[in-house]
Amino acid sequence: MGSRQTMREEADAKPPIERQLTEVTCAGCGCLCDDLTLRVQTGKIDASGVPCTLAQSMYVAAQDQVHRVRQAPEAQIAGQPAPLAEVLGLVAERLTRARAPLILGPTESSMEAQRAAVALADVLSAGIDTGLAASGSARWLARQRAGWVGATWGEIKQRADLVLCWDVDLGPGGPHPRFAKRFLEPPGRFIPEGLAGRTVLHLACWSDRVAGVKGETAIVIQPSHALATLAALRTLVRGGLVDLGSLATTTGQPAHLWAKLAQQLKAARFGVIVVGPIFDRHASLAECEGLERLIAELNVFGQGRFVGCTIGQGGNRPGLEAVLGWQAGAPRAVDFSHKHPRYLPLEAEASHRIAEGQADVVLAIGPQQAATLAQAHATRPFWIQIGHNATLAGSAGLVPDLAMATAHPWLEAGGTVMRSDGVPLPLTPLLRPLCPTDAQMLERLRRQIVEQGARVP
Amino acid sequence: MSANLSYMMIRGGHVVDPTHGIDGVLDLWIDRETGRVVPAPADPDTKAERVIDARGYVVMPGGIDIHCHIAGSKVNAARLLRPEEARDHGPLSPGSQLRSGTRGSIPTTFSTGYQYAGLGYTFAMDAAIAPLGARHAHHELEDTPAIDKAMLILAGNNHFVMDCLGAGNHAAARDYIAWLLGVTRAYGIKAVNPGGVERWKQGGRLAWATVDEPVPGFGVTPRQILVGLARAADELKLPHPLHLHGLNLGLPGNAASTLELMQTLNGHRAHLAHVQFMSYGGDPVQPASIVPAVAELADFVNAHPALTVDVGQVMFGETTSMTADGAVGLFLHKVTGRKWHSQDVEQETGCGVVPIRYEDHNLVHALQWAIGLEWFLRVSDPWRVALSTDHPNGAAFTAYPQLMALLMSKNLRDEVFARLPAAARERSGLAAMGREYSLTEIAIVTRAGPARMLGLTDRGHLGPGAHGDVTIYAPDDDRTRMFALPRYVIKDGQVIVDDGEIRATPQGHTLEVAPEFDEQIVPAVRDWFERDASIAFSHFGAGPRTGEESR
């Protein structure tokens, strides 16, 4: 890490060069499209040619933030500028002294940074979780009870003749604008007609609006009927008897519709049920388990292959779950306080620990979020923020106790991200960072802590 | 007379180095700067800076695992699927500056490295990485310290390979394989149920596979895939030949398929992985009809020097099955009723993970145990059979010491055999086999042999130029204890394990090959990839190295 001032001067002194970057990976949503072409001129990214309005606005906003961060201090103590080295020393010291440190693992960082974050949790005997939202908890618990069946998205493009979208809007104006364009519309090796060769169905439960890919209308069910619907579908798929009349009454959908849906699912040559952030946020453990079991049973009782597909929120939560898996043996809610990783769903969840006042020092890695800070403000753990916007003035006047700015994870840092189908992708640094990357910062912090003798009596 | 700072001498140990026919007391010199074994200095007054007194101990090269599953998407999915494994086996908490982790059949990466080293193993080959996930697998290998490692990539159901071979264009398939090895930074190729995984992905049906039934849509048969890949590995002069998981894994009657595959290879080099799982007689639809069918297969291997095998021994207890043969995962899920993870990888492979408990009172499991041991005892040339449990499929690698003990003692085998169901004892010929492995034979099947099979010329032996990877065991009548707790483990001339304590954790090297090929293949690969894959062409592969030394 050179001096920020010199780096800034060097950057300013560079002659304007225009570069065209191809096959750029976008973290704008869970699609993690890696086929964008961008122009970068004199430190400015031009994303106007990108065929996705969500991506365009993401790049505009991210770049705006990069410019503001460049004017902001590299580090802060209680909101006041301070030299990075001093703050880093304080962070190391405060984390080493902590009784119950807690790391909010970076879901908006490369896997390289995520590896460094889990290493830090290990050396500090800290708790680490994938953020404050409990989202994902039920899904993982269900998978650990029932297993899960999936496929990489190229399989869907090549083979899927039946697609059931559950509370996922795949329309161009929705939260995953290019998923259908990239994986459902093109012809696949075994679906030469492309979208025309696929049956696309929609189920809306927790969302009020679902735009069909081909203008289909959705089957609408009430959230309170999700479990009964899954149970009935599973029974129908297994060839059991279901009281369709009462199912019709419960769900408000005609009986023949359910019988037909089960029939369509079973008849698929390669079927897929697509869910997204809405399902993950709302579905209970029993509902998640019902879904995973339905998919597995379609492989046993159906005519062909059947898989599940989850489109994530954007960012790199799947990367952190994978890294926690190989370094700590569990996807989230890990506690190192016994000097080894323990998976403690519920108990070691960050939201629980903070709400119960069980964490005295929190290290939040990633973008600072007003809601997170507000929660921290209420319970008052010592708050350390490491992330790209860590030193930008927060909303509502809430400021971390210590803050260090890092390079923008998607625009400046580089590294590896993981799609929610498990496919790893590289990030292209578009701009030259003035701050250290989060991976560098975390590694530097770990070294400093080791030198201070953490874990050595 | 002064100490030479860079030398380590292992003094007076009983060296077992089958490659050089050594089985006797010898001093061993390692240059710690290069990490390599060197000849004893000509000047008899030369003093080494570090001397390990090995008098009374047994000294062997570091162990080499030719076939295990320790990294990548499939292994990691198993970790995420089975947190109960971590709870049931207790933690790994080595203290001080080491990384903690979990144990069990699917340990975390740091724990994997430490535990291998703790057993005296210094190299492990992950035998099944989907090329699309190579980037992820390399991340995990970087986090697997203390040992050297490498990966084999899955190629037996690869669309580009099948398209080329279906069109009769062998050269294109070969060039593609060479390109693929380079971009994924892999060491060799593996075929899993060639063509059969693709067939399953197309229909989801569990069907009996035959060598000559074409793969729908590709105009190629399993036989053609097999021969094409074996030939490509030979032509590319890969250090390790085609690594093969055959047809109908785990099903009674599959020995006939295995024999047919071996005959099909017709002189090409090949390594048959976890043959235990491929050596059953009986009726495919009647699991209880399983009978051992090792004799004929082992005879064939004995008579064909181009073939080598590793066993995939089953040991009784809880473990995790994982395979790129997706259909096997579904089969086990149906048979055991246990949770099932499956993940199909576009254009390349499938994957199935199911927990499994091998029980000595279960007829099928009992016979699997006996069949594995039969393989060790029936292959006459120990250089062509490697010790493996197909970790974690037959058992975790931590069961290796027990397995070595079984090979060295008929009494031990008889004790276990007596507990097996009567029907298993009647069908198995194991009790009649009196062969007991010597220390030299153990050293062959656990290091010298697998190193030779993998073409690792500077490993598995202790001659000058070899890696200074040495395991020092305290002789013990209890062979399990002897092999489970080496007195010292030395990696590249550095003591990494001292009496069970991890002393150092070098990063370890990841080995890779980069065979030459005709670059003209790349545009065709790109066209195919851009049409069919879900990621950009330039993002395929492992990406650049991140610093650690590679070969």
Ligand code: SF4
């Ligand atoms: S769909 Fe999502 S990932 Fe793809 S370009 Fe648009 S915002 Fe980016």
Ligand SMILES: [Zn+2]
């Ligand atoms: Zn295997």
